[in-house]
Each structure stands twice: as C-alpha cells, then as structure tokens.
Amino acid sequence: MEFNRREWLGAGAALAGMAALPKVAQAQAAYTVPESMIHPELRPILRQFTSTFAKMPAWTVANLPELRKPFPFADFTPLATVPYERKVIPVGKPHPDVPIYVINAKPGTSRPAILHTHGGGYVTGSAETSVRQMQELAAKLDCVVVTVEYRLAPETTYAGSMEDNYAGLKWLHANAESLGVDRSRIAVMGESAGGGHAAILALLARDRGEVPLCFQCLIYPMLDDRTGTTRKVQPWVGALGWTPAQNRFGWESFLGGKPGGAKAPKYAVPARMADLNGLPPAFIAVGTLDLFCDEDIDYAQRLNNAGAQTELVVVPGAIHGFDLIALMSKAKLGYWFEGVKLNALRRGLGLPAA
Numbered sequence: 001m002e003f004n005r006r007e008w009l010g011a012g013a014a015l016a017g018m019a020a021l022p023k024v025a026q027a028q029a030a031y032t033v034p035e036s037m038i039h040p041e042l043r044p045i046l047r048q049f050t051s052t053f054a055k056m057p058a059w060t061v062a063n064l065p066e067l068r069k070p071f072p073f074a075d076f077t078p079l080a081t082v083p084y085e086r087k088v089i090p091v092g093k094p095h096p097d098v099p100i101y102v103i104n105a106k107p108g109t110s111r112p113a114i115l116h117t118h119g120g121g122y123v124t125g126s127a128e129t130s131v132r133q134m135q136e137l138a139a140k141l142d143c144v145v146v147t148v149e150y151r152l153a154p155e156t157t158y159a160g161s162m163e164d165n166y167a168g169l170k171w172l173h174a175n176a177e178s179l180g181v182d183r184s185r186i187a188v189m190g191e192s193a194g195g196g197h198a199a200i201l202a203l204l205a206r207d208r209g210e211v212p213l214c215f216q217c218l219i220y221p222m223l224d225d226r227t228g229t230t231r232k233v234q235p236w237v238g239a240l241g242w243t244p245a246q247n248r249f250g251w252e253s254f255l256g257g258k259p260g261g262a263k264a265p266k267y268a269v270p271a272r273m274a275d276l277n278g279l280p281p282a283f284i285a286v287g288t289l290d291l292f293c294d295e296d297i298d299y300a301q302r303l304n305n306a307g308a309q310t311e312l313v314v315v316p317g318a319i320h321g322f323d324l325i326a327l328m329s330k331a332k333l334g335y336w337f338e339g340v341k342l343n344a345l346r347r348g349l350g351l352p353a354a
Helices: 012-016 043-048 050-054 128-141 158-174 193-208 244-255 293-305 322-328 332-349
Strands: 084-089 098-103 111-117 144-148 181-191 215-219 282-287 310-315
Touching: 043 322, 084 158, 098 128, 098 158, 111 128, 111 158, 111 193, 111 332, 128 144, 128 332, 144 158, 158 181, 158 193, 158 244, 181 193, 181 332, 193 215, 215 332, 282 293, 282 332, 293 310, 310 332, 322 332
Parallel strands: 111 144, 111 181, 181 215, 215 282, 282 310
Antiparallel strands: 084 098, 098 144
C-alpha cells in the first residue's frame, strides 16, 4: 500500500503523536495492543509505519523544535480554487496581536461560519498547515472558516492561547457583513487539543455574552488534565496515537503546572467546569482506543444532561487521529466518518442535509 504526498495532508498532527505501532513494544505506554482490538481498516497503515514512528523523539521541552517541524510527508499547499487571506488582529493588552487565516469569504452573502482551532497537544501544530484542510471543508459546506494561529505552550499557557482564540471569534462576529457571514450561524470546531480549545471557546462565549454560538464540533477533544495522571485508563487505551506520557506533558505545558491536581484554573480544563448549562448543541467523536475516550463520553453525557443536545460517535477500534489515517489509506472508515462529521455540521449550521 503506497501513499502519495497529497494524501498525507492533515495527517501530521495525528501521526506525529505515535510513539509506536502494533506488535511493537510500547516505549511510553509499556503495552502492546493486540491487533485484534484495532479497527481492521487501520491495521495495514499502522503496520507500514512501525519503523518510522518508533524513531519519533520523546515529547519534552528540549525536543519541541523537532516536534514542531511540518510533517515530512505532508503537502500543505493551499488550494487555488478557494480564497484565503492571512490577517493579523489585536487580542488586547497585555497580549500581542494574533495571526488568523480567513477562508472562503464572500461579501454580500449570508452564510454560516466556523471558528477553527488546530490540534497538536497544546504544544505543536499550526493554523497555517490547517489552511488546505479548512479550504476543503469550507468548499463542501459553502461556509466561511477562520482558523487562529494561537500561541503554543509552554511558551504561553492557556491564559494566552484562549484569549488569542477568543479574539479570533470576536473578530469573525464583528466582521460578519464583510465576510458574508450570518451572525446567528457561527460555530466552533477543533480536533484534539483544538477540540479542547473549541470547548473552552464555547464556555467563554457563554459567560462573556458577546458572541452567540450555534454549535460546537469537537473531534476527539482534549478535555481533562486528570486523564493519565490521577485518572487511570485501561492499558490499551492511549497505547497508540497519543499516550498518557504525552498527555501529561501537553497539560503541564498548557497549565503551567502539574496536571491532575485537586483544582484547575477556570476555563482551562473544560471537563472540570461544574456548570455546562447554556452551551450550544454539540457533536463529539472519539475512538475506543483513544486516550480521550472516557473523558469525551463523559463530557457528551454532561452536555446532554445540561440541555445541550449532543451527538456522540464512538468508533470501535479507532485510535487518536483515526479519521486522518483512514483517509490517507483511502479506507471506507475515513469516508464514512467524514460524511458523519459533515452531516453534523450541516445540522448545526442550519444547512440542508446532503
């Protein structure tokens, strides 16, 4: 099975977190996942990259420059057919201005919009390398997407990055007319740590009362600093994709202190927010082998109990980043999940079903 460069688009963040693969001793998780537990369509590609990802550096501050390099196999070249523009907007003192990428703006129209936050464990990833993926999404939904180049941890903790993202959301709302956006149809969306940021944005928007949100799309979101620290998981959960050790590093960098303690800063850890009332409807998806499985299921249940109608999709045998891996290999699982996600977004944004 071979993959061309373009098929690696968007897979860097998902695959960069793999410390090892099936049938390989897990250096960080100390557990070998039986192949029978892995979704059949994911097994071939995981086998293919055993040697590549066994060489991945450990997630430490010293290794961050290496971990932050663009994934070598990926082609992040933006599409020529979907317009995009880089802008720099104010966040407000004491924060520096933040770059954003505005995708598929069409003045004179009234379409839905998505504020997107990229993944990367709070310590890696970039909005710039998300542009092409967001162009494809914007074209499929005929919507506007704004993706934020928020500051990464540990150089900046949650207190800075959440304000970067909120500034992007406020800018989108304030400039709705010039972008061709219907202010009543603005959603937040993110994957992994970006899903955590999107959940934080929904909480901030609710409490600050400046930007009404219609929907939140959280793809295997990173929501709880206790996972892998004070809250243990089964050994096969998180052994592939994103491990407890990586999770501890990401959260410690993001919080600026040890994760899993008795308390967490307000808004920094969505799963720790006691009050989820008044939040918009949501879509949450996660795999059963993903480290975030339990926390995502719990958050979906709590949202539903708080009146935020939430669709939860739990994919058997799927690891962190499963959708990107499946699309790379042209597996049916990837196309199926893409359809499920798009239909959820259509409902949330008030668009007709496909």
